[in-house]
Amino acid sequence: MLKHDDHVAVGVSGGKDSLSLLHILVKLENRYPNSKITAISVDEGIKGYREEALLIARKACEQLGVRQVVVTYNDLFGTTIDEMSEMELQQTPCSYCGVLRRKAINKAAAMIGATKIATAHNLDDEVQTLLLNMLHGDSWRAMRSSPMLRDPRGKFLPRIKPLCEIPEKEVVLYAYLNGFDFQSVACPHGHEALRNDVRNFLNQMEQKHPGTKFTLQRTTEKLRELLAGSAEVSQLNECAKCGDPTPHEVCEACLMLDAIPA
Ligand SMILES: [Zn+2]
DSSP states (O other): OOOTEEEEEEEEOOSHHHHHHHHHHHHHHOOOOEEEEEEEEEEOOOOOTHHHHHHHHHHHHHHHHOOEEEEEEHHSSSSSHHHHHSOOSEEEEEEHHHHHHHHHHHHHHHHHHHHHEEEOOHHHHHHHHHHHHHTTTOOOHHHHOOOOOTTTOOOOOEEOOOTTTHHHHHHHHHHTTOOOOOOOOTTTTOOOOHHHHHHHHHHHHHHSTTTTHHHHHHHHHHHHHTTTTTTHHHEEETTTOOOEEESSOOOOOHHHHHHSSO
C-alpha cells in the first residue's frame, strides 16, 4: 500500500480508528526519511459533536508532530450537515455526509500535493459496507470499493485502507492500550437503520461462528480479483462537473450537491 517516498494524506476525525492509524503511520514514517504525512480533518458542521473531535485531532497531531489541515463543508460546499438535516432531501444526512467527506478529503489531498490518501476503515466497516451495498442491490459498488483503490492511468490519487483487516475490537484495544484520548460520543445524525441491523447481524454471526468477518472479506477479495478486468468494476471516469473519479458520467457528490436547494 505504501512506498518509501509517499506523501500520505490521512483522514483524521478524532475517533479511535483514525487516531490509531495516524499513530501507526507516524511510527512507520519515522523509518523512511523521504516519506511525509499530513492529517486531513473535515468539519462537517455538526454542532456539539465535531468541535470536540477536531480538538482531539489537533492535540494528537501536535503531539505526533504532524501538520493538520482542516477543511469545512461550509467552505467547500456552502452548507453543513446540520443544515442538510433540516432540508427535505431524498437520502439521509449520513449518506450525504459519507459522499461529501470523501470529496472533501480528495480536495484537501490534491491541495497539499499528497501521493496517497489513507482512511481508517477497519474490518467491521468494510464487511458492513459490503453487505449494505448488496442489500441495496448495488453489487458493482460492493466489488469496486477495494481497500487499495488504484487508477491504472495514474490520474487519480490512490486510496488505501491500512486497517481493513483489523477487527474493530482490536483497534479499540490499541487505542486504549496507547492511552489515546478519543471521541466516544456518537454523531447526533447517526441513525443509519440498515447499517445498525447489519452491524448487529455480523457481530452475532462473529460470536457464534468466529471468523465470519474475515471469511466475508477474503471471499470478496477473491471475487474482486476475478472481476478486476470487467469495465463495471475497473472503469473510472473523470466527473464531467468536477473532474473527480467516478464510475459514472457525473460523480455522486455533484449529483447530491445539485439536489440541495440553494
Ligand atoms: Zn463531480
